[in-house]
Amino acid sequence: MSSPKNPPALLEVRNLSVEFMPNKNTHLKAVQDVSFSLHEGELLGLVGESGCGKTTMMLSLLRLLPEAGRITGGKILYRNQDLLDLEESQMSDYRWKEIAIIFQGAMNALNPVRTVHDQIAEAITCHELKTPKEKLDTRVNDLLEMVGIPASRGSQYPFQFSGGMRQRVMIAMALACSPSIVIADEPTTALDVMIQAQILELLQELSRQLGLAVILVTHDLGVVAEICDHVLVMYAGVTAEYGDVDTIYNHPVHPYTQNLIKAFPNLANPLDSLISIPGYPPRLDALPAGCRFEPRCLKAFDRCKIDQPPVYELKDRHQASCFLVEGQK
Amino acid sequence: MNNDLILKVEDLKKYFQAEKTGIWSSGDKQVFALDGVSLELKKGEILALAGESGCGKSTLALTLMNLEKPTSGSIIFDGMDITNLQGDAQKQMRRRVQMVFQDPYESLNPIMSIRDLVAEPLIVHKLFLDPQERETRVRQALEDAGLKPADVYINRYPHELSGGQRQRVVVACALVLNPVLLLADEPVSMLDVSIRAEILNLLADLRREKGISVIFITHDMATAANICDRIAVMYLGRIVELGSTKEVLAHPHHPYTKALISVIPIPNPRHRRKRIILQGAPPNAMEIPTGCRFHPRCPAIFERCQVDDPALMTIRGNHQSACWLKNNGHSKA
Numbered sequence: 001m002s003s004p005k006n007p008p009a010l011l012e013v014r015n016l017s018v019e020f021m022p023n024k025n026t027h028l029k030a031v032q033d034v035s036f037s038l039h040e041g042e043l044l045g046l047v048g049e050s051g052c053g054k055t056t057m058m059l060s061l062l063r064l065l066p067e068a069g070r071i072t073g074g075k076i077l078y079r080n081q082d083l084l085d086l087e088e089s090q091m092s093d094y095r096w097k098e099i100a101i102i103f104q105g106a107m108n109a110l111n112p113v114r115t116v117h118d119q120i121a122e123a124i125t126c127h128e129l130k131t132p133k134e135k136l137d138t139r140v141n142d143l144l145e146m147v148g149i150p151a152s153r154g155s156q157y158p159f160q161f162s163g164g165m166r167q168r169v170m171i172a173m174a175l176a177c178s179p180s181i182v183i184a185d186e187p188t189t190a191l192d193v194m195i196q197a198q199i200l201e202l203l204q205e206l207s208r209q210l211g212l213a214v215i216l217v218t219h220d221l222g223v224v225a226e227i228c229d230h231v232l233v234m235y236a237g238v239t240a241e242y243g244d245v246d247t248i249y250n251h252p253v254h255p256y257t258q259n260l261i262k263a264f265p266n267l268a269n270p271l272d273s274l275i276s277i278p279g280y281p282p283r284l285d286a287l288p289a290g291c292r293f294e295p296r297c298l299k300a301f302d303r304c305k306i307d308q309p310p311v312y313e314l315k316d317r318h319q320a321s322c323f324l325v326e327g328q329k
Numbered sequence: 330m331n332n333d334l335i336l337k338v339e340d341l342k343k344y345f346q347a348e349k350t351g352i353w354s355s356g357d358k359q360v361f362a363l364d365g366v367s368l369e370l371k372k373g374e375i376l377a378l379a380g381e382s383g384c385g386k387s388t389l390a391l392t393l394m395n396l397e398k399p400t401s402g403s404i405i406f407d408g409m410d411i412t413n414l415q416g417d418a419q420k421q422m423r424r425r426v427q428m429v430f431q432d433p434y435e436s437l438n439p440i441m442s443i444r445d446l447v448a449e450p451l452i453v454h455k456l457f458l459d460p461q462e463r464e465t466r467v468r469q470a471l472e473d474a475g476l477k478p479a480d481v482y483i484n485r486y487p488h489e490l491s492g493g494q495r496q497r498v499v500v501a502c503a504l505v506l507n508p509v510l511l512l513a514d515e516p517v518s519m520l521d522v523s524i525r526a527e528i529l530n531l532l533a534d535l536r537r538e539k540g541i542s543v544i545f546i547t548h549d550m551a552t553a554a555n556i557c558d559r560i561a562v563m564y565l566g567r568i569v570e571l572g573s574t575k576e577v578l579a580h581p582h583h584p585y586t587k588a589l590i591s592v593i594p595i596p597n598p599r600h601r602r603k604r605i606i607l608q609g610a611p612p613n614a615m616e617i618p619t620g621c622r623f624h625p626r627c628p629a630i631f632e633r634c635q636v637d638d639p640a641l642m643t644i645r646g647n648h649q650s651a652c653w654l655k656n657n658g659h660s661k662a
Contacts, residue, residue: 049521192381192548197592197604219522222551222594226601245598263523264596270554270578274526280491 008080009037010180010213011061011099016074018053018060020284028284030056030069031237033311035319036230038181041211043204045224045245047260048234049281054217055104057234058183062095063088078181096127100174104185104217107166110158116169117154120144123176143172147202164195171202175210182206185217200227221264225249230317233257236281236292239311243318253328254320255299291322299324334405335510335542336370336393341402343385343392347615360614362388363399364566364622367641370510373536375543377553377574379589380563383614386546389563390512393544394426395419407509424454427503429513433495433520437487444483447471447501454506466505473539474501475531493524500531511535514546529556551593554578559647562586565612565622571641572648582650584629621653629654 018031031053038044046054059065061076063083076083083094103109111119120140125131131139141151147168158166167187174182184203188196204227206212216228224231224245231248233240233256241254252258262275279296288294294304303323311321314328342365347358363385370376378386391397393404395414403412411422427450430436437446447467457463468479474497476482487495496516503511513532517525533556535541547553553560553574560577562570562585570583581587588605595602607626618625624634633653641649 049523193589193592194381194607197606201604201606220594221522221596225596225598226594249597250599260523261596263526265525265549265551265555266596267551267554267578267590267593268595268597268600270551270574274529274555276493276526276530277523280493280521280524 009077010040010042010079011038012075012077013037013061014075014077016057016060016076017072018056018065019070019072020056020068021070022068026285029237029287030284031060033074034232034234034239035074035311036232036239036242037317038213038215038230040180040213041207042230043207043214043216043228045228045231046215046217046234047219047221047224047231048240049219051236051281051284052234053237054234055185056237058101058185058215058217061183062099062101063091064095064101092127096123096174096179097177098179099181099183100177100179101183102167102170102174102185102187105190106170107163107190110166110169112158115155115157116144116149116161120154120169120173120176123173127177139176143175146175146206147172148198162195163191164198167191167195167199168202171199171206175206175212178210179212181213181215183215183217186219187216188220188223189218196223203227221261233260236287237284238292239319239321240293241318241320243314244316247316247318253314253318253325254293254322255297255324256293257320259298332408333371334369335372335374335407336368337405338366338368338393339403339405341366341368341389341392341404342400343388343397344400358615361566361617362614363392364617365402366563366566366568368561368568368571370542370544372509373540373542374559375532375536375545375557377550377557377560378544378546378563379548379550379553379560381548381589381612383612384563385566385614386548386563387514388566390428390514390544390546393512394428395423420454424456424506425508426510426512427506427508429496429500429503429511429516431515431519433487433492433499436499437495439487441486442483443471443476443485443487443490443498446487446498447505450502450506456506467501470501470505471498473504473535474498475527475534476501491524492520493527496520496528497531500528500535504535509541511541511543512546513543515548516545517552518547518549525552526555532556549593550578550590551595562589565614565617567622567651568641569623569651570649572644572646572650576646576648580648582644582648582654583623583652584627584654585623586650588628621651623652 014035016034020028020030048054060071117140121136144151144154149168188199203214207214228245230244232242235256241257259277277296290306291304291309294300309321309323311319312325313319341363343363345360345362347360380386392399414422447470448463451457451463457466471479476497517528532543545557557574560574561568564585570586581590588607591605620635620637621639624630639651639653641651644650
C-alpha cells in the first residue's frame, strides 16, 4: 500500500485528539491520538462498541462537534490542506462539497411535507447558489438514478418510501455536490439484512464508479469484512488496531480485536462457540490509569495497569496500541 | 399429542383488519400476518424463527402468548388447547410461557429497583405472597439469570447496569415465574457485539439446566445458528423452510433461504461471496401473490409457481421446504 507509485492520501488524519468539557473542570478525552489515512476509492471501516468515539471522530473531521467538544491536537489533512487551520467561513467550502456525511438515523429525518426531489435539490442549492432550474432538475434526476430510484419517484413524499429507499435518498443527498469522501454513520443499522445488502452493494458500486472514498462507521464486523479495504478498530477513544481487512480479521494483534472477532457469529463456522468480553468499556470520566482495555484484557500484565500504550506502527499501515507488539515490525 | 412436545401449532392464521386508507376506501382490506403456520417444538428445544421485518415473526409470538386471538387454527401447549383461553386459565398458561423482549433500554421501568421489577410478575400472578418467600424467589431468579451474587444488583436501578446486565434482568423477570417456554424476540440485537454471547450462552444454559424450551425470534441467522437446534424461515406469514440448523445452513433448499443466507455478512474478508440480492417489491402482507407467495421475487421461478401454492414438503429427514423445485443440489441425500 505504501509503494511510491500510489497517489498521496486523500485524507490523512494524524494524532487527532478530541476533548469534551461539559463544565470548566472536567476534561473528557473522547478521542486520543488517532491516525489513519484514506485514498481515493477506498472503503474504510470504523468499528467499535457504543461510546468508543466513532461518531465524535467523524464529526471532528468536518469540525461539527457540539459546543462542549474541542479538537485539542493533531492534523486533519485533506489533499494536504489542514482543515484545522481553516477559518470557519472557509470550512463551508469543504463540507458537503468535498466531504459529505450520512448521519446516523438520518433517513428518519427527511422532511415529511416536502417531496424527495425538492429535498435533494435543496442540498445542491445550499452549496452551489444560483443553479438554473433545468440544470438542477437534471442533476437531481441523475442522482436519483445513481442510487437506484426511478427519477419519476422524485415527486413522491418520504412516507411513500420504504426504509431502504429513504436511505438511498440520503445517499443521493450526500452525493449532491460530488464529494470525494462520504462518511456513512451506521447506514444499515435499522435495516433488514436483505436491504442492508442492497445498500452495501450500492456503496461499493458508487465507490468503484465515482472513485468515491467511503468511511463506514459501524458496530457490525461482518459488514466491514464484506466491503471494506481497511479497518480502524477503536476502543474507548483510542485506536486499538488499524490495518487492511485481511490483517485485522486474520492476523489481529490487539487482544481486543482478537476477542471482538471471536464474539461475532460467523456463518462460515456456525458451531464455533462465541466468546463474550467480560465487563464493559470504561466511562470517559473514569478512565483506567494504564491501557484503557486493561480491565477487560485477559493478556494484561503489570505494565498495562500503569502505562498507557502508545500506538505502535507495524508494517504496511498496520497500527496497534498494545505493549505486546512493542518492538515488532 | 406426543409427550415430548411442549408446543404444537396447527394451521395458525391471524388476519388483521387493515386501517382505512382514505375516507372513501371501504376498509375491507386484510393483512395476512399469519397465513397457515404449523410448527412443533420439543421440550428443551431451541427453535429459531428467522425472516425479514413484516414476515409475521412477532405476530406469531404474540399469538402464542394469547395476546392476539388467532383467526383460525390451533395452539396446543403442553397437551392443552390454549387457542381460545380466557380469564384464569389464560393467566395460568401465561405464567408458563414468558417473553424476553428486544430492548432492555426500553423495557425496564427506570424508576423501579431491580427487586421491584423482578417481583412484579409475582405480584401480578399473586404468587409467593409471603415477603420472605418472595425475596428468596426474586434472588433465585436473578442468580439463575447470571446476576450473581444477587445482593450486588437487587437494590440497584436499571440505569446503573450495563446493557448486558439489563437484558439479564429482563430474563430474570421471565424466570421468576418458572416458565417452561421462553419467547425471545430479538433478545440480543440491541446489545453490543462483545456481550451478545453472554446472553446467548445464558439461554443455552437455561435450556440445559432447566429444560426450558426457547423460541428465538431473529432476523440474524448467524446469531441463531449459534444456539438453535432448528431454524424455521418465515416469509409473508408462512414457514417456507424448516430443518435442523446445520442442515438448513449447509443445504438450504428454498430460494428465499438461499438468498437470506447469502446476504448475511461473514466476519472474514476471505469469505466474500456473491450475494443473491432479491429484487422486486418488498413483501406486502395485504396482497399475497397467487401461487407461491415468493414467486414475484424468486430467481428460480417456473410456470407452476404462479399457479400452485406449495405446502411444506419433506426434503430429507426433518428438513422441509415449501418450494416446487426438485431436491436440487442435495447430493448427499
